[in-house]
Amino acid sequence: MTERHGDPAYGFETLAIHAGQPPDPSTGAVVPPIYQVSTYKQDGVGGLRGGYEYSRSANPTRDALQECLAALENGARGLAFASGLAAEDTLLRALCAPGEHVVIPDDAYGGTYRLVDKVARRWGLEWNVAPVADPEAVRAAIRPGQTRLVWVESPTNPLLGIADIAALATVAHQAGALLVVDNTFASPYLQQPLALGADLVVHSTTKYVGGHSDVVGGALVAADPEVGELLAFHQNAMGAVAGPFDAWLALRGLKTLAVRMERHCDNAEAVVDLLAAHPRVTAVRYPGLPEHPGHAVAARQMRRFGGMVSFHVEGGEQAALQVCERTRLFTLGESLGGVESLIEHPGRMTHASAAGSPLQVPDDLVRLSVGIESSRDLLADLSQALG
Numbered sequence: 303m304t305e306r307h308g309d310p311a312y313g314f315e316t317l318a319i320h321a322g323q324p325p326d327p328s329t330g331a332v333v334p335p336i337y338q339v340s341t342y343k344q345d346g347v348g349g350l351r352g353g354y355e356y357s358r359s360a361n362p363t364r365d366a367l368q369e370c371l372a373a374l375e376n377g378a379r380g381l382a383f384a385s386g387l388a389a390e391d392t393l394l395r396a397l398c399a400p401g402e403h404v405v406i407p408d409d410a411y412g413g414t415y416r417l418v419d420k421v422a423r424r425w426g427l428e429w430n431v432a433p434v435a436d437p438e439a440v441r442a443a444i445r446p447g448q449t450r451l452v453w454v455e456s457p458t459n460p461l462l463g464i465a466d467i468a469a470l471a472t473v474a475h476q477a478g479a480l481l482v483v484d485n486t487f488a489s490p491y492l493q494q495p496l497a498l499g500a501d502l503v504v505h506s507t508t509k510y511v512g513g514h515s516d517v518v519g520g521a522l523v524a525a526d527p528e529v530g531e532l533l534a535f536h537q538n539a540m541g542a543v544a545g546p547f548d549a550w551l552a553l554r555g556l557k558t559l560a561v562r563m564e565r566h567c568d569n570a571e572a573v574v575d576l577l578a579a580h581p582r583v584t585a586v587r588y589p590g591l592p593e594h595p596g597h598a599v600a601a602r603q604m605r606r607f608g609g610m611v612s613f614h615v616e617g618g619e620q621a622a623l624q625v626c627e628r629t630r631l632f633t634l635g636e637s638l639g640g641v642e643s644l645i646e647h648p649g650r651m652t653h654a655s656a657a658g659s660p661l662q663v664p665d666d667l668v669r670l671s672v673g674i675e676s677s678r679d680l681l682a683d684l685s686q687a688l689g
């Protein structure tokens with residue numbers, strides 16, 4: 303990162319546009335080019351121009367994204383992967399050994415649960431579950447000497463629970479473990495876990511970072527340079543890297559993250575007002591609501607409360623499925639964080655892999671990813687779908 307373009311004193315919006323992205327030295331292009339290349343000419347054996355040898359190990363477009371992510375999350379090292387789960391897999395296998403243990407949240411993305419339970423467990427990783435909203439329950443779930451990672455999401459997917467990141471960092475560190483925060487729902491604009499004491503941040507950059515539902519990607523950001531180096535070794539050794547075009551799309555998404563997040567939050571607040579007053583909605587889950595049990599913590603550690611809203615529908619699963627199928631503007635689909643609004647039924651869709659586990663979600667639950675369309679149109683669509 304050049305000092306002029308990535309000066310840490312710059313504000314978030316400035317770093318999002320410039321960190322890791324000085325004008326291209328050979329052409330002056332103001333946007334980092336897509337270096338769609340696998341290998342690089344060497345000037346004599348081992349004589350690398352600009353340090354590049356082979357694109358699994360390093361690629362200039364991916365480097366630009368990685369530097370920008372590190373700057374936005376206040377980390378020592380950012381690393382970009384082919385998907386959020388590829389980032390998670392690399393993290394688990396870089397930092398844990400067979401026989402070690404992780405504490406995972408009682409509410410988490412179903413794919414994270416599946417990765418830990420169905421893949422990493424076969425490799426020898428042990429796990430148990432703790433409620434992220436309760437630091438003392440997390441402390442009780444830790445196995446002294448064996449627990450390597452405490453893993454949380456905040457807000458959680460799909461129940462929008464809130465973890466007190468600073469309190470959990472203390473709990474993890476007292477037990478000699480590292481705190482990992484999946485910051486996908488908040489994005490670095492709304493919340494910076496490393497500044498609150500966490501050791502590692504995980505992102506599905508598929509979501510708010512990319513922001514346009516046109517790329518699948520993941521990222522890790524480490525607070526400590528040595529941990530960052532270990533992860534970088536595994537990124538190269540395991541090979542699940544972000545390709546140049548995908549890295550470029552995520553980088554382009556980052557440039558508008560701040561303005562998009564403000565609009566996501568505005569629209570989510572309008573949607574929450576409508577849902578909270580609707581007779582067919584039995585409960586609304588949104589950390590911005592004063593009655594949300596994590597509201598005070600969220601208000602302390604987040605800039606605003608985000609674009610994700612979940613709610614329970616009167617009449618159980620059938621009624622919830624009906625609402626999901628009746629919207630016209632909210633598209634029925636998995637994923638989140640794009641400019642367009644999405645609706646889904648977590649129990650049957652994103653979290654189907656958690657059925658029968660401690661992470662199973664209620665069947666009357668509907669999850670919204672509130673986009674940046676006109677809020678008037680979004681409210682009209684939800685009103686007609688709820689009937």
Ligand SMILES: Cc1ncc(COP(=O)(O)O)c(C=O)c1O
Binds near residue numbers: 385455484
């Ligand atoms: C909170 C969270 N973390 C991680 C992931 C996994 O990311 P990806 O789908 O990019 O592998 C997801 C995907 O939905 C997610 O919602």
